[in-house]
Amino acid sequence: MAFLSSLVNGLSLGSIYAIIALGYTMVYGIAKMLNFAHGDVIMVGAYIAFCGAQYWGLPPVMCVLTAMLVCTVLGVTIERLAYRPLRQATSLAVLITAIGMSYLLQNLALQIWGANPKSFPVDLVALPGFTLFGGQLRISGVTLVTVLANIVIMAALTFFTSRTKLGKAMRCVSEDRGAAELMGISVNRTISLTFAIGSALAAIAGVLLCSAYPTLQPTTGSMPGIKAFTAAVFGGIGSIPGAMVGGLLLGIIEILSRAYISTELADAIVFAVLIVVLLVKPTGLLGKQVREKV
Amino acid sequence: MNAKKKRLIYNLSTYAIVVIAFAWCQFLLNNGGMTRSLKGQLVPICCWVIMAVSLNLVVGISGELSLGHAGFMSVGAFTGIILSGWLQNGMGMADETLRLVIAIAGGGLLAGIAGVMIGIPVLRLRGDYLAIVTLAFGEIIRNVMNCLYVSVEGRGLHIDFLNPSLPGKLLLNGPNGAVSVSKISTFTAGFILVMLSLFVVLNLTNSRSGRAIMAVRDARIAAESVGINTTKYRMMAFVISAVLAGMAGALYGLNYSTLVAGKFKFDQSINVLVFVVLGGIGNTMGAVVAAAALTILPELLREFSTYRMLVYAIVLIVVMLATNNPLLKQWFSNMTNRARGLVRRDKPAADGEGGNPA
Numbered sequence: 001m002a003f004l005s006s007l008v009n010g011l012s013l014g015s016i017y018a019i020i021a022l023g024y025t026m027v028y029g030i031a032k033m034l035n036f037a038h039g040d041v042i043m044v045g046a047y048i049a050f051c052g053a054q055y056w057g058l059p060p061v062m063c064v065l066t067a068m069l070v071c072t073v074l075g076v077t078i079e080r081l082a083y084r085p086l087r088q089a090t091s092l093a094v095l096i097t098a099i100g101m102s103y104l105l106q107n108l109a110l111q112i113w114g115a116n117p118k119s120f121p122v123d124l125v126a127l128p129g130f131t132l133f134g135g136q137l138r139i140s141g142v143t144l145v146t147v148l149a150n151i152v153i154m155a156a157l158t159f160f161t162s163r164t165k166l167g168k169a170m171r172c173v174s175e176d177r178g179a180a181e182l183m184g185i186s187v188n189r190t191i192s193l194t195f196a197i198g199s200a201l202a203a204i205a206g207v208l209l210c211s212a213y214p215t216l217q218p219t220t221g222s223m224p225g226i227k228a229f230t231a232a233v234f235g236g237i238g239s240i241p242g243a244m245v246g247g248l249l250l251g252i253i254e255i256l257s258r259a260y261i262s263t264e265l266a267d268a269i270v271f272a273v274l275i276v277v278l279l280v281k282p283t284g285l286l287g288k289q290v291r292e293k294v
Numbered sequence: 295m296n297a298k299k300k301r302l303i304y305n306l307s308t309y310a311i312v313v314i315a316f317a318w319c320q321f322l323l324n325n326g327g328m329t330r331s332l333k334g335q336l337v338p339i340c341c342w343v344i345m346a347v348s349l350n351l352v353v354g355i356s357g358e359l360s361l362g363h364a365g366f367m368s369v370g371a372f373t374g375i376i377l378s379g380w381l382q383n384g385m386g387m388a389d390e391t392l393r394l395v396i397a398i399a400g401g402g403l404l405a406g407i408a409g410v411m412i413g414i415p416v417l418r419l420r421g422d423y424l425a426i427v428t429l430a431f432g433e434i435i436r437n438v439m440n441c442l443y444v445s446v447e448g449r450g451l452h453i454d455f456l457n458p459s460l461p462g463k464l465l466l467n468g469p470n471g472a473v474s475v476s477k478i479s480t481f482t483a484g485f486i487l488v489m490l491s492l493f494v495v496l497n498l499t500n501s502r503s504g505r506a507i508m509a510v511r512d513a514r515i516a517a518e519s520v521g522i523n524t525t526k527y528r529m530m531a532f533v534i535s536a537v538l539a540g541m542a543g544a545l546y547g548l549n550y551s552t553l554v555a556g557k558f559k560f561d562q563s564i565n566v567l568v569f570v571v572l573g574g575i576g577n578t579m580g581a582v583v584a585a586a587a588l589t590i591l592p593e594l595l596r597e598f599s600t601y602r603m604l605v606y607a608i609v610l611i612v613v614m615l616a617t618n619n620p621l622l623k624q625w626f627s628n629m630t631n632r633a634r635g636l637v638r639r640d641k642p643a644a645d646g647e648g649g650n651p652a
Contacts, residue, residue, distance in 0.1 A: 034422040082611055089618035091421045092359050096571060099361075099564060100610030107604035222560075226433075229426060262456060264469070268437035271430035278427060279415050 004137055006259045007252065012143040012212060014251020015150035019205040020228035021235070021243035022157065023198030029174040029238030030194045033091065036098035037078060038202060039225015040105035045071045045203030046120065046210040046220060047113055053121045067203040075199025076192050084188065102222070109218040117217040120210035142211045149204060154244050157197075161240065170194060174238065223267075227254070230274040236287025245285060305496045308579040312343075312492065315586070316485045323481075331593055339589045340484025341367075341546040344491045346569035346585035347578055348538035351495050353567070354576030355504065356531035357511030359425040361563050362412075362432025366536045367543035368439055368558035369408045370401030374544025375472045375553065376444050376451070377401070379465040382476060384446045390478040397478075398487065398544045405540020408435070409533040417528050432563055439555035440469045471554030472547065479549040487545060488582075491538045495578055498534065507531050568606050571613055 020042060027035045045067040052063035082101050086094050131138050161167035172180040173190045181187050209224055210216050227250060235246025253273055258266040277284065319336060322328045345367060352360045374397035381387040381396060412431045416424055445452045447462025454460055458468055466472050498504045507527045509517040518524050547553050569588060573580025592602050616622050 028422075034426065082615070085615055085619040085622070088620065089614075092353070092357065092575075093614050093618040095359055095422060095425055096567065097611055097614040099567070100607050100614065103564065103603060103607035104611065107601075107607055111601075111604065226426075226429065230430070233423070233426065262441070264441050264456070265437055268434040271434050274430055275415060275427055278419060278423060282419065282423070 001133065001137060002259070006255050008137070008139055008143060010252035010255035011248065012146050012251070013255055014231075014248035015146045016205055016209050016212065016247075017224065017228045017231045017251050018150050018244045018247025019153060019201050019208070020224060021232040021247045022153070022240065023201050023205075024229045025232040025235075025237055025239065025243040026170075026194050026198050028232070030170060031079075031083065031191050033083065033094045034098060034229065035083075035195075035198070036095065036225075037101035037105055038198065039221040039223075039228070040102050040109075041071050041075055041078075041199050041202040041221070042206040042209065042225060043109060043216075043218060043221030044074060044105060045206030046216050047109060047118075048203070049207045050118055050120055050210070050216055054118075064204065064207050067207060068200045071199040071203035071206075072196045075195040075202070079192060079195040084191075102225075106218045106222065113218065115217065117215045120214035120216045142208070146208045146212065149208065150244070150247075153201065153204070154240070157240055166190075166193060227267075227270060230270065233284055234274060234277050236284030239284070239286045242284055242286035301500060304579065305500070308492060308496065308582065309489065311579065311582065312485070312488055316481075319481070332590070335589060335593050336481040337479045337484050337545065337549040339586050340481070340488050341542045341549075342566070342569065342585045342589050343488050343582050344538055344542035344545075345566045346573065346581040347488075347491050347495050348535040348542070349566045350570045350573070350576065350578055350581040351498070351531050351535045351538075353570050354578075354581075355495075355499055355511070356507050356528055358417075358528065358532070359421075360428040360532070360535075361425050361560070361567070362428035362430070362435070363535075363539055363566050364558040364560070364562035365432035365435035366405040366408060366539035367546065367562070368435055368555060370405040370540030370543025371547030371553060371558070372439060372442075372466060372472065372543075372555075373404040373540070374398060374401040375475050375547045376465050378476065378478065378548055379463075379472075380446050380451055383463055384449045384451070390476075391483075394478045394480070394483055394545075394548060397548060398483070398541050401544030401547075402537045402541040405543065406533055406537040408540075409536025410529075413529050413532045413536075417525060417532060429560065429563075432558075432560060436555050436558060442466055443468050469554070471552060471556075473552055475548060475551050475553065477549060477551055479545050484545055487541055491541070492578065492582070494534065494538065498531075499578070503527060503530060565606075568610055571610060 020038070023038050023041075024035065027033065027038070048067040048070045049063045052058040052066050053060070058066065078101055082097050083094065086097060159167075161171055169180070169185045169190050170193070172183065172185055173187055177187055180190075205224075205228075206221065210220070228247065231246035231250040232243050233246070234250055235242030235244070250270060250273070254266050254270050257269040261269065281287075319328070323333070345363065349360065349363045352358055352363075377400040378393050378397040381393050387393055412428070416427050416431070419427055441456050443452075443454045443456075443458050443460055443464070444466040445460035445462040445464045447460075452460045452462060456468075464473065499508070506517070506522045507530065509520075509522060510524045510527050514524055543558075566585075569585040570581050572588070573582070573584035616626060
């Protein structure tokens with residue numbers, strides 16, 4: 001039963017990773033850049049929701065919506081100011097800028113909210129949990145909401161990218177930017193839209209993450225961010241189902257190694273998995289092979 | 295001929311900056327013109343300069359973004375501490391200089407081995423993937439160091455994983471790190487190591503191998519098609535950089551009485567990256583100056599220290615935008631050309647060749 005309980009925890013953490021990984025994978029697929037600051041957008045989202053509940057007295061749904069709104073604006077602004085001017089630059093330059101952005105967000109949060117960890121209001125996601133097998137397996141409300149949110153988001157995104165006009169435009173841009181532009185798709189607007197969706201998802205992930213692990217500080221987002229990127233690479237970067245598979249597997253691996261191998265080494269094991277996957281299948285589990293052209 | 299001369303002047307002035315800075319610090323030390331806190335910063339400055347020079351070899355010369363450089367420093371530091379502690383307590387070696395030399399050499403060697411082990415998988419990847427995997431390796435090294443326990447008993451060493459109850463004198467105590475390290479690092483050793491790393495990197499960049507490394511950076515496929523073994527040269531840059539970082543780590547570790555693995559977090563790798571970017575990617579002299587200046591500055595401006603990382607972040611973004619955005623680049627080159635034009639009008643015969651003002 002302990003194993004099953006770990007598995008449920010892993011599923012919950014994995015769902016959070018999957019939602020974060022979606023942001024990475026969409027941006028990487030379309031803008032061909034690793035948005036290092038994505039993890040810190042999560043942190044900002046969590047802080048906004050925290051402020052909404054603690055200081056502004058908003059109802060839970062409004063807290064989440066406010067966080068999503070702020071993060072969307074933040075994500076689009078970051079893209080406009082820092083990444084768009086570097087559209088033609090080398091990937092090294094873009095990556096260093098993104099790292100700079102990540103540090104900027106962390107340190108701004110440090111100046112605004114201070115270094116002391118805030119305890120996140122756990123009752124923000126207030127749904128009664130339930131027990132199975134005569135009280136041996138407890139599934140909390142947060143876990144339930146997290147897994148459900150993950151499924152809903154995944155279904156909505158799959159529908160969006162495969163059926164709607166904007167979603168199809170996104171896929172076009174990711175396939176061939178030049179050709180998409182010739183077909184009359186506004187590349188800049190599509191990339192902005194991608195950042196907006198990714199950042200809104202980050203806000204949701206932030207709230208869910210802090211509901212499950214309720215300590216909030218300026219560095220809260222960086223480790224889950226890096227692990228979620230790992231998950232995105234694991235599942236095959238650029239692929240939406242890949243992000244889901246990668247996130248869930250990574251969450252389960254992390255929780256199981258924490259329970260059965262060693263707490264200290266759990267992170268090391270997660271990263272070792274990434275390295276092994278990249279060596280065996282460099283495009284990830286569900287990624288597609290891209291030929292290099294001279 | 296001209297390019298050769300220019301290179302010679304560049305190399306010599308890089309060495310000269312270090313020598314003059316060292317002589318000046320020695321002068322201040324002998325005359326008591328240096329504050330206590332600045333004195334404590336002398337060895338760390340040397341370490342960060344070496345780190346910047348070595349990371350510049352990977353990021354600037356070889357063109358790969360490595361985000362796990364602090365991991366190699368960590369390997370070097372803990373190897374150095376263990377070696378020095380073993381020689382002192384197990385072998386009864388009293389000579390501090392010899393111990394320091396062995397510790398630094400050992401730190402460099404083990405970091406080099408780690409570099410080979412990490413380089414083989416990492417260098418199969420490119421670009422963002424390479425960056426994220428080096429980051430992952432840095433984190434793995436930190437996690438593993440946190441679980442490592444080493445003690446010395448008699449002439450032997452006990453090394454164990456996740457098991458703190460070891461016989462004898464504990465050198466490395468898991469998450470509590472190294473304790474009661476004998477501080478044997480000296481500023482002179484730091485200076486020699488800086489000169490050594492400059493010698494290695496500057497000579498490498500101006501050699502056949504260095505040109506091959508840069509060719510792989512600029513056009514990998516073209517380099518491959520003229521018969522350059524790309525893996526070999528990327529590996530060469532990566533491993534040399536790891537060795538230098540390990541040496542810097544040993545020097546750094548033996549400068550403090552305690553050291554924890556948490557000291558070499560991802561943040562430190564970014565710190566070194568800021569030195570490299572600010573010094574001008576690929577510019578060794580710039581890396582030296584930036585590393586030294588940015589290590590001293592927060593020490594001099596105490597009140598500035600809360601904003602240090604904030605300013606670093608802004609600097610990182612602004613420098614990248616200014617050097618990589620076509621519009622901003624044009625604007626900057628117009629400005630410099632205009633400034634040059636002004637100077638030329640003042641002193642008409644100052645500069646023979648040089649570019650025409652646009």
